Amino acid sequence: AVRVREGGPWPVGDAATSVDLVGRDRASAEAAFGEALAAAGLARDETAPAAAPPVYPPDLADRRVDAGAAEHRERLIEQSERRQTERGRRVAGRPPLDIRSYFKDRDRERERIRELLADPATRLVVVVGRGGMGKTAVACQVLGELEEQAAAGGWDGDTVSALVYLSTRTGEVSLERIFRECGSLVDAEARLRLERVWVNQELGLGGKVDRLLEELGESLVVVLLDNLEDLLGPEGRIEDPGIATFVEQTLAGADHGTRLLVTTREPIALSGPLLRHDRRVPLESGLPLADGVALLRELDPDGTFELRDAPEEKLERAVERLHGVPRALEVLASVAATDFASLDRLLEGFYDEERVVADLVETSYRRLDGDSRLVLSALAVFTRPVPVAAVAALVNPLVPGLDVQRVVRRLARIYLVRIDRETETLSLHPVDRDYALSLLPDDGPGGRPALELAAAGYWVRVRIPPESWATVADVEPQLLEIEHRFAAGDLAGAAETLSLVDGHPLAFTWDARRLLALRERLAGALDDPRLRMLHSYGLGQIYSVLGPVERQRECVEDALRLARELGDARWERDSLAWLGDTYRRMGDQDGAYAASEQAAALYREAGDRVGESHALSQMSLAEAYRRHAEAASELGERALEVGGADARSSGLAHDALTLACYLLGRLDEALEHAERALVLYDEAHASATSPYVVNEQG
Numbered sequence: 268a269v270r271v272r273e274g275g276p277w278p279v280g281d282a283a284t285s286v287d288l289v290g291r292d293r294a295s296a297e298a299a300f301g302e303a304l305a306a307a308g309l310a311r312d313e314t315a316p317a318a319a320p321p322v323y324p325p326d327l328a329d330r331r332v333d334a335g336a337a338e339h340r341e342r343l344i345e346q347s348e349r350r351q352t353e354r355g356r357r358v359a360g361r362p363p364l365d366i367r368s369y370f371k372d373r374d375r376e377r378e379r380i381r382e383l384l385a386d387p388a389t390r391l392v393v394v395v396g397r398g399g400m401g402k403t404a405v406a407c408q409v410l411g412e413l414e415e416q417a418a419a420g421g422w423d424g425d426t427v428s429a430l431v432y433l434s435t436r437t438g439e440v441s442l443e444r445i446f447r448e449c450g451s452l453v454d455a456e457a458r459l460r461l462e463r464v465w466v467n468q469e470l471g472l473g474g475k476v477d478r479l480l481e482e483l484g485e486s487l488v489v490v491l492l493d494n495l496e497d498l499l500g501p502e503g504r505i506e507d508p509g510i511a512t513f514v515e516q517t518l519a520g521a522d523h524g525t526r527l528l529v530t531t532r533e534p535i536a537l538s539g540p541l542l543r544h545d546r547r548v549p550l551e552s553g554l555p556l557a558d559g560v561a562l563l564r565e566l567d568p569d570g571t572f573e574l575r576d577a578p579e580e581k582l583e584r585a586v587e588r589l590h591g592v593p594r595a596l597e598v599l600a601s602v603a604a605t606d607f608a609s610l611d612r613l614l615e616g617f618y619d620e621e622r623v624v625a626d627l628v629e630t631s632y633r634r635l636d637g638d639s640r641l642v643l644s645a646l647a648v649f650t651r652p653v654p655v656a657a658v659a660a661l662v663n664p665l666v667p668g669l670d671v672q673r674v675v676r677r678l679a680r681i682y683l684v685r686i687d688r689e690t691e692t693l694s695l696h697p698v699d700r701d702y703a704l705s706l707l708p709d710d711g712p713g714g715r716p717a718l719e720l721a722a723a724g725y726w727v728r729v730r731i732p733p734e735s736w737a738t739v740a741d742v743e744p745q746l747l748e749i750e751h752r753f754a755a756g757d758l759a760g761a762a763e764t765l766s767l768v769d770g771h772p773l774a775f776t777w778d779a780r781r782l783l784a785l786r787e788r789l790a791g792a793l794d795d796p797r798l799r800m801l802h803s804y805g806l807g808q809i810y811s812v813l814g815p816v817e818r819q820r821e822c823v824e825d826a827l828r829l830a831r832e833l834g835d836a837r838w839e840r841d842s843l844a845w846l847g848d849t850y851r852r853m854g855d856q857d858g859a860y861a862a863s864e865q866a867a868a869l870y871r872e873a874g875d876r877v878g879e880s881h882a883l884s885q886m887s888l889a890e891a892y893r894r895h896a897e898a899a900s901e902l903g904e905r906a907l908e909v910g911g912a913d914a915r916s917s918g919l920a921h922d923a924l925t926l927a928c929y930l931l932g933r934l935d936e937a938l939e940h941a942e943r944a945l946v947l948y949d950e951a952h953a954s955a956t957s958p959y960v961v962n963e964q965g
Contacts, residue, residue, distance in 0.1 A: 269300065272634055283307060291637050293666055325667035332663060335656020336728040344731050347741045350447070354455050357422050358414060359448035360432035361690070362407045363493050371558040371593070373405050376548050380409045383546050384427075384489060384526050390518045394530045396550030398698040399594030399624035402530035403434070403493050405550065410491060410528070428486030428524065434493035436697055437652055439746075442472065442509025443739055443778035445490070449479060457482050463958055468812055472509055476516040480523040488525045494697060495531040503536035508780060518544040553591020556583050562593070566600040566682065574603060588614045589623055594696060597682045598627040602634060604681040628702045631683065640706075641665060641713065642674045643683065643695065647703035648718045651747065652692035653725075660728075661721045665713055719755035723748045733767075737952040739777040742768050749785060758792050765789070766801035769808050772915060773952055779812040800829035800838060807845060811852075820849045840869035840878060847885045851892065860889040880910030880920060887923035896930035903927050918947030922956065925963045938964065 268282035270289055278285050286303035288296045376394075383389045394402045410430055417426045429452045433440045446465045450458045464470060464478040492514075498507050505511040517525055518541045529535065537545055554562065560582040567574035574582070589595040632640060645661035646653070659671040675693060678684040685694045695703065707715040726748035731741055739746075745768050752761035768774065769782045786806055793799050804826035810819035827842035847863030850856070867882035883906035890899035903924035910916035921944035928937035941964045948957050 269303070272636070290633055290635070290640065293637050296637055325663065328659060328663050328668060328671070331672075332656050332659045335654055335659070336725065339654050339656060340729040340731060343729060343741075343744070344735055347731060347735055347737060350451070350740060351737050353451040354458060355453070356429070356451045357417070358430045358432070359451050360491075361437065361687075362411070362432050363434035363437045364403045364407045364685075365687070371562050372554050373401065373408070373550075376405055376550065377409050377412075379548050380405070380528070381413075383548070384409075384413075384487070384528065387524075389526060389546055390544045391514070391527045391529065391546060393535060393545065393547045394528070394550065395534055395547055396532070397592075397624075398532055398701075399592050399696070400550040400553070401593040402532075402550055404593065405548075406491055406493065406528055406530050410489060413489070426487070427489060429483075429488045431488065431490040432493075433491060435497040436494050436650075436694070439743070440492060440495075440498065440510060441507065441778055441781060442475070442513055443781070445509075445513060446475070446479060447738055447740065449483060449488075449490075452488070453482055463961075467958055468814075472512040473516055476513050477520060480517065480520050480525055483523060483525055485522060485524045490525060490527050492527060492529045495529050495535065496533045499531070499533055499535065503533055505535065509778070515541060553589070554586070554593060554596075555591065556586050559583075559586030559589075559591045559596060562596050563600065566597060567603075572600055572603040574600060585614055589627070592623050594698060595623045595627050597696075598624065598631050601631045601681040601683050602627065624698050625702065628699055632702065632706070638666060638669055638674055639678055639683075640703075641669075642671060642678065643699070643703050644707055644713070645718060645721075646684065646693055646695055647700045647707075648715070648722050648751075650750065652687060652690065652694040654692055657722070657725050658693065660725045661718055664721070716755040719751045720757060723751035723755065723757070723760065726751065733771060736771065736773055739781075742771075742777075753788065758789060759795060759798060761785075762789050762793055762798045762802060766798075766805055769805040770801065774808050779809050783809045783813060796829055796833055797835070800826050800833065800835070803829065804838065804842060804845070807849070811849070816849065816852050820846075820853065823849050836869065836873065840866050840873065840875075843869065844878065844882050844885065847882065847889070851885065851889055856889045856892045860886055860893075863889060876909050876911060877913045877916045880906045880913070880916040883909060884916070884919040884923045887920075887927060891923070891926045891930055894930065896927055899927035900924065900931060914947045915951035915953050918944045918951060918953065919956070921947060922960055922963075925960065929963065 268279035268285045270277050270285075270287045272289060277287070284303050284307040286299050288299060291299065380392055380394070383392045394406055396402050410432070413427045414430060417428075420426060422428060431445070431448050431452070433444065433448070438444070443465070446461055450461045453461070461479060461482055464475055467475070470478075492510075495505070498505050498510055500506045505514060514527060514535075517523075517527055518537075534547065535545070553559065560579060563574045563577075563582050563585065566572075570576050585599060586596065589599060632643075635643070641662055642658060645658045648661065649657060655672055655675055658675065662669055662671050675684055675686075679686050679693075683695070683699065685696070686692075687694070704715070707713075707718065709715060711717065726744040730744045736742060745764050749761045749764050749768075752758070752764070765782075765785055769786070774782065782805070786802065786809060789802060793802055803822045807819050807822035807826060810816070810822060823842055823846045827839065827846060830838040830842050843862050843866035847859045847861075847866060850858035850862060863882045863885035867879050867886065870876075870878035870882055883902050887899045887902035887906060890896075890902060903920055906920035906923065907917060910920055921940045925937050925940040925944060928934070928940060941960050944960045945957055948960070
């Protein structure tokens with residue numbers, strides 16, 4: 268007797284040999300089946316012809332992954348280009364869920380949310396409830412209705428001015444991203460002001476948020492923070508400093524129209540006077556009987572699962588047994604699709620209200636074949652919605668020839684995989700994802716570390732070229748890769764990739780605190796001298812933004828020492844150039860000039876004209892601060908000549924010439940150089956240095 272799925276009587280009493288294959292992957296199932304055959308004296312004939320090749324050739328599967336990864340990379344490049352030009356949008360981000368086609372009930376809760384959002388005294392609305400209760404669905408339904416009303420009656424009417432969607436399950440939720448998404452809502456001038464606020468090193472997080480709220484104005488702007496429990500600590504406090512400040516300043520600030528709509532499994536712990544803003548909308552009970560029954564019928568549009576045409580009283584009993592929890596009803600449809608047992612048999616177990624979704628998810632997974640479970644495990648490893656090629660990249664090496672697309676389509680039909688048709692990406696419900704991850708072994712080719720490394724490898728394939736980088740969103744593949752490497756214990760790989768990010772000039776304009784948090788996870792864990800050198804250099808970059816400058820100096824000097832010990836000429840000259848900038852910031856102009864002069868000589872020797880131009884500009888600035896105006900002007904002109912067409916180095920040369928001409932009293936020339944520097948910095952996406960030029964103009 269061989270059992271391949273649950274639902275029938277087991278064990279079979281008359282069988283001489285029994286083998287249970289439920290839940291096994293293909294390799295394990297074949298091995299167990301072979302052992303059972305041997306035990307029954309039915310060993311396979313060794314002379315039998317070889318098995319036919321799989322219907323879906325492995326090489327075709329690999330080519331499909333390559334094509335899918337290339338398409339994903341091109342889509343990321345298009346998104347990057349679009350982000351740089353977006354202005355005056357009404358909706359930023361993407362809804363984490365599109366459920367309006369079969370959304371049911373929650374009329375009272377939806378009306379309450381709308382009332383609170385329309386109340387000028389409201390700053391925060393928190394939809395709180397257990398996993399699977401439909402918090403995200405309710406929030407998206409309300410915002411979708413507001414969007415439809417605004418589109419019909421005019422966005423500048425009395426409903427809502429703009430919507431911003433952010434979810435920890437579909438993307439990063441950070442203050443940097445909030446600035447970026449909100450920047451797409453305003454006009455070009457306001458967006459430029461927000462960019463300068465974000466990179467202003469003298470402005471604290473609270474000051475940045477105040478400026479953001481000021482730019483958004485007094486019109487109603489609703490910002491959704493979905494699945495915020497992912498950012499909460501054990502005591503319910505928001506652990507991310509940027510998000511914590513954003514929430515606190517939004518609640519405490521005056522004269523703005525921004526409202527926060529939050530979904531979370533756990534309440535947010537607010538302190539002191541902020542408690543009065545905590546407007547909760549709890550989802551404590553499931554759907555009413557009639558709505559639950561209607562949902563079950565809609566989940567079986569073809570009658571395949573025997574739900575659409577089931578008697579009313581039988582479906583009512585199912586809704587009662589599952590407490591009307593929306594996700595539990597979805598999973599019931601999934602179980603019905605994979606089990607021959609009757610609905611009554613499926614509901615024989617008692618489902619506790621607190622654990623109904625988790626228990627049903629477990630039941631559903633037990634009834635899946637090994638290929639389906641492997642696909643779900645691979646998808647669960649990814650922390651973002653991904654195309655089918657990403658899942659196939661993890662699955663193909665384990666099961667060559669498996670048609671992953673076919674498996675995904677089947678899982679989508681039974682509501683275990685969610686497909687976003689617009690972005691062509693796949694995702695799991697958070698409860699399902701958590702359960703799938705809990706089943707992964709700690710080792711082996713299908714274990715969690717191996718799958719995490721494979722996921723990191725996929726993100727390597729979809730990196731966009733550095734010349735296209737403009738915001739931190741453009742390095743999301745690298746940041747996701749780093750997180751997967753951390754999860755796999757590959758600290759060396761994480762350090763290598765992180766150095767590509769924080770060693771880039773545009774790191775100045777990104778979330779330095781996030782980069783610092785990644786660096787701190789590597790502290791003391793790197794044995795390789797080269798990685799320690801890159802680690803120190805990256806920390807130097809970060810401390811140049813966050814301070815203190817003394818810490819910046821220590822890190823850059825350590826990087827220089829290691830570069831010289833390793834004989835690494837490239838990092839020696841880069842560290843020297845960075846050290847020159849560090850000394851200038853500290854007021855040591857002699858040290859700044861000396862380090863920059865050494866760097867310029869090394870760049871010249873290596874034929875690196877961009878690096879040489881940068882070092883010459885640093886020498887010019889050091890001379891200007893020493894009040895050697897003529898020398899500063901001469902060095903600035905040389906830097907401009909050497910830099911050629913490179914926008915960033917030419918911008919820095921014009922920046923240096925602005926100060927030199929000011930000291931020489933040639934004010935018209937100084938203003939011309941300043942204007943040119945701003946244009947070139949903007950062209951090079953180097954807005955972090957623009958405030959200094961604006962200050963020189965003043």
